[in-house]
Amino acid sequence: MTTDHKNVELSHVNQHGEANMVDVTEKSLTSRTATAEGFIKMTPQTLALIHHGDNKKGDVFAVARIAGIQAAKKCSDLIPLCHPLMLTKVKVDFEVDEHLNQIKVSSLCRLTGQTGVEMEALTAVSVACLTLFDMCKAADPGMEIFGIKVLSKEGGKSGSWQAKSKGA
Amino acid sequence: MTTDHKNVELSHVNQHGEANMVDVTEKSLTSRTATAEGFIKMTPQTLALIHHGDNKKGDVFAVARIAGIQAAKKCSDLIPLCHPLMLTKVKVDFEVDEHLNQIKVSSLCRLTGQTGVEMEALTAVSVACLTLFDMCKAADPGMEIFGIKVLSKEGGKSGSWQAKSKGA
Amino acid sequence: MTTDHKNVELSHVNQHGEANMVDVTEKSLTSRTATAEGFIKMTPQTLALIHHGDNKKGDVFAVARIAGIQAAKKCSDLIPLCHPLMLTKVKVDFEVDEHLNQIKVSSLCRLTGQTGVEMEALTAVSVACLTLFDMCKAADPGMEIFGIKVLSKEGGKSGSWQAKSKGA
Amino acid sequence: MTTDHKNVELSHVNQHGEANMVDVTEKSLTSRTATAEGFIKMTPQTLALIHHGDNKKGDVFAVARIAGIQAAKKCSDLIPLCHPLMLTKVKVDFEVDEHLNQIKVSSLCRLTGQTGVEMEALTAVSVACLTLFDMCKAADPGMEIFGIKVLSKEGGKSGSWQAKSKGA
Amino acid sequence: MTTDHKNVELSHVNQHGEANMVDVTEKSLTSRTATAEGFIKMTPQTLALIHHGDNKKGDVFAVARIAGIQAAKKCSDLIPLCHPLMLTKVKVDFEVDEHLNQIKVSSLCRLTGQTGVEMEALTAVSVACLTLFDMCKAADPGMEIFGIKVLSKEGGKSGSWQAKSKGA
Amino acid sequence: MTTDHKNVELSHVNQHGEANMVDVTEKSLTSRTATAEGFIKMTPQTLALIHHGDNKKGDVFAVARIAGIQAAKKCSDLIPLCHPLMLTKVKVDFEVDEHLNQIKVSSLCRLTGQTGVEMEALTAVSVACLTLFDMCKAADPGMEIFGIKVLSKEGGKSGSWQAKSKGA
Structure with a gap:
């Protein structure tokens, strides 16, 4: 089921007009999953530096993956009105697009809990992109991070939600 | 002076191919400033909810500003190879564009130190955007964060750098 | 039911005589709520700076509210023998008393868990008061924070507890 | 020299009316010290539990001291507009008053830096008081924390400042 | 039941070959306990400084105990692929061996959760040892930390596990 | 110059006997470096899993390296009486010994500051070892971490210090 949030x-x-942390005390524990994605665009030369055919520079992606996973766990410390929660799975993946000179970062977060995990998935993607930026910035300070959005949410009272195929 | 990084x-x-924290021990202390920007796009209805004519919902921006400032201070905890440093100024601002249905987030970070602060400026922008997303997501889960980039850097051995006027 | 703790x-x-973290493994999960309050006293001039009739300086309270909410989430990192826990609601409010030249900060914390949340409520109040102090200290370094106490606790084996109406 | 801040x-x-982190980039590095104090009042029975003649329960104070020292180091993470800084000394002490049934917590923070350390001193006192509360709360949930204020500041452009002898 | 892990x-x-956080979403909540130990060796003179007959220097152990407890709570922030979890008990103890000139640090961690707590127990032991090192290093920079291992695990699908009596 | 600390x-x-943070306010800023090492012993089968001839499991070391670097930056948050400081370089390396079935972890920390960085180097080594343990524990819960010590210190008033060649 896909619902439009209105x-x-x-x-x-x-x-x-005051900041309000939503009270989720009475919400039931359900299995919840969210996926998100984001992109970083760079020059072809920079992309080549981190994506050789023999993938020697694999640590660039390993570092960004760890940064994304760790950031998902820190989400409630970064986003003031997020609830602390206990993620049972965080996944961060990378896909290099040599035609568009960009890297797609995708994430998945999951838990059994009282609140959704899309902010955790978005935070993982954002910090993984920032880490790629950091590791390449000496070569290419003009990179751009874009297309950060939720792809899907499952679980909870409001059911499943899917991003429309063309953007925001 | 504007230099192209090559x-x-x-x-x-x-x-x-192993992760390497740059050794900045021998770098001299200079005054350094970086500015960055990013955007979040939402539906007109959502934008109206946080941006009334009478600006009653001002806490939305206050919360996002604080989140951005706090995130800049946490940068070395989020980005694995960033050096810990002591920011002497962090600034986060918002500009609502009712025609494009988006909010521009801009940041400035500054310190007297041995390393640049563009990652701190980018982190401030990213987390401020994520916080806006969090506060509006019940109304509009399809928002998108985009256009996160460095606008300018000043100070340090490599001198000043300015983003070109059109994109990455 | 109100019980006296003896x-x-x-x-x-x-x-x-060694520090001992209480073992709550066998405690059942129950809904728990705690409320607390604290005060900060300042000069009439300082109070006027943050509390105009038109409330233009609203960000002062927004910043202190966020600081209090975030601090409640960090409680187990601040208080060594507190258990980590997942708050499902944190609320921080302010009440300006122009006759007594003071601001009352009140908090409420809630979760379904194995241990009470009064330390979280007290931490929220304390850090919100400290944040008000920080934002006004250039104008008034002689402010005083006082009257920090638990107002009520509900849930858990020991039932409800209410502070007596007059003080400690 | 004692100056009145006006x-x-x-x-x-x-x-x-927006939150603003003060820019201290141009401030010179000077040696700065701040002292603060706070109190916690409890029943005579509770005080006796932690303050025997033979001081067997010394860990109560050791835990509160460490909590206060650690909190001073976390100040810029707790108070949103505080600058990160590198304390070179934090000191937390306790004085038991068996007549008034209260404990005085005093702190001293010091560094060579661009900004004052009174918020660090206040944070150390506040969190040490909260830790004492935590360790005694099973016996005495009606304790009260009060009298948290800056005692003195030294260093920086504005020179020395001393709290007046009687209160806020 | 003791099982050999093969x-x-x-x-x-x-x-x-990419880092992978294990998905524990479907694991059932069970009561889990882990114990670990570690050792620090020092000169007899240094050991005497912290372990008088009258135990005056008790704060050394109190500080190390608190550091170990706090570190167990931070485990998922330190070890990238550890899940965040809510410990319900952490215990850190010390045993001085004046014949071997060493201190044994032992820990116990417990929770009702979806994943084991041996990393938390090991982290508590490691950081308690590091804290002892820190407090004695001015007198004895040649100390060595050794013998850090899991002693036992209970709970979870794989049942109980005990370290063999003689080492790794 | 090598000095014996006495x-x-x-x-x-x-x-x-109370915990005391050393006051380093008056110490001059000097360039300081410390190196440390530690070991983790495992079964030959486990070692083979992470150390193929073609090094396919490189992420194991990448994750442990990042964990060690990040932990060095968190040292003052983990070790209660450590001063916060701004590391300008952290390096963590691994050396596999297939004969002894163990991995040597070595670290180097550096800064220009008022206090030594051996605790940071030891923390990097300890947490990198714990991370290796975490990543291999499903295959081999009986691993042991040992031989954690400072190898050398340079800079500061007390000059250089080298560990003796054979142990503690």
Whole structure:
């Protein structure tokens, strides 16, 4: 089931416009999964530096993967109104597109809990992109990070949600 | 002075392809500034929820600003090969574009130190965008974060650098 | 039910006087809530700076609210013998008293868990007060934080507890 | 020299009422010290539990001391607009007053840096008090923390400052 | 029941050799306990400094105990592929061996959860040893930490496991 | 110059036996380097899993390297009386010994600062060893970490120090 979210209220701000952490105490524990993606664009020369045919520079991706996984675990420390939660799985993957000179970063987060994990998935993608930027910035300070969005959410009262195939 | 960076080596990976933290011990202390920007696109309805004419929902931006400032300070904990450093100024600002239905987030980081602060500026922008996403996601899970890049760097041996006016 | 606590042992120190983290493994999961309050006293001039009739300086309270919420989530990192736990709600509010020249900070923390959340509520109040102090200290370094206490606890084996109406 | 601070502006909020981290980039490095104090009041029975004549329960104070020292180091992570800085000394001490049934916590923070350390000293005192509360709360949930204030500041452009002898 | 672990695959690396966080979403919640130990060797003079007959220097052990407990709680922040989890008990103890001039540090971690806690127990032991090193290093920089291993694990699908009596 | 440290006092405990953070405010800024090492012993089968001739499982070492680097940066958060400091270089390396069935982890930390960095180097080694343990523990829960010690220190008032060639 895919639902369109049409809430006309912001759950994270109360009627006085003040920041509001949503109370999830009464929500039931359900298995929840979210996936997200993001991209980083660089010059062909820079991409070649980290993506040889023989993949010698594999540590670049290993470092970015670890950074993304660690960041997902820190999400509630970074995003003020996120609830602390106990992720049972975080996955970060990379796909090099040599035609478009960009790298796709995708993530999956999962837990059995009272609240969704799309912010964790987005945080993993964002920090993995930032880490790729950091590792390549001496060669190419003009890189750009883009296309960060949620791809899908499953679990919880509102059921499944899928991003439409063409963007925001 | 504006210089084009044409390094053909990745400073963050050694000759064996292993992750390498750059040694900045011998670098002199200079005043350094970096600016960055990023965007989040949402539906007009969502933008209206956080940007009334009377700006009642100001806490949305206040929360995102604080999240961005705090994230800049955590940069070396998030990005594995970043050096710990002592920022002397972090600034995060928002500009609402009601025609394009998007919000521009811009940041400035500054310190007197041995290494540049562009990763801190990018981290501030990224986490501020993620926080805006979090606060609006109940209304609009299809938002997209894009256009995260460095705008300028000043200070240090390599002098000033400016992003070209059109994109990556 | 209101119970008077008359334990004559310190649960957090063992018989040798050594620090002891209480073992809550066998405790059942129950819904628990705690509320706390604290105050900060300042000069009338300082209070006026953050509390105009038109409330223009709203960010002062927004920043302190976020700091308090974030601190509640960090409680087990700050208080050595506190258990890590997953708060499902944190609330921080402010009440300005222009007659007494002070601000009351109140907090509520909630979760379904094995241990109470009064330390989290107290930490939220303390750090929100410290943040107000920080934001006003250039104008008024002589401010004082006082009256930090638990107002009520609900849930858990020992049932409900209410602070007596007059003080410690 | 003791100066009265009479600034009529809040340095931590800009002219639009938005949170503002003070730019200390141009400030010179000077040696800075701040001292602060706070109190926790408890029942005579509780005080006796942690303060025997033979001081067997010394770990209570050791734990609170470490918590206070660690908290001072975390200050910029707790207080959103505080600058990260490198403390060169943190000291936390305790004085038991058996007549008033309270414990005085005092702290000293020091560094050579561009910004004052009174928030670090206040944070050390606050978290040490919270830790004492945590360790005694099973016996005495009605304790109260009070009297948290800066005692003195030295160093920096504004010179020395001393709290007046009687309160805020 | 004691089982010999003979898995011939590394669960933490996938078939491409990439870091892999094990998915524990489907694992049932069971009560789990792990114990670990480690040792630090020093000169007799140094050992005497921290272990008088009258035990005046008790704070050395109190500080190391707190550091070990706090580190167990930080385990998932330190070890990249560890899951965040909510320890319900952490215990750190010390035993001085004046004949071998060494201190044994032992730990116990416990929770009801989906994954084992041996890494938490090992982290507690390691950081407690490092803290003892730190507190004695001015007197004795040649100390050595050794013998860090898991003693036992209980709970979970694989049942109980005991270290063999003589070493690795 | 190699000096034998013969201090007969513990700098980290005061005359009352209380934890004491050394005051380094007056120490001059000098370039400081420390190196440390540690070992992890495993079964030949486990070692073979992470160390093929074609080194396919390279991510195991990449993850442990990142964990060690990140841990060095967190040292003052882990070791209570360590000063916060700004490392300008952290290096973690691995050497596989197929005859002894063990891996040597070595680290180097460097900065220009007021205090030595041997605790940072030891922390890097310890956490890198723990990470190797974590990644291999499903195959081999009986591994042992040993031989963690400082190899050398340079810089600061006390000059250079070298570990003796044979052990503690």
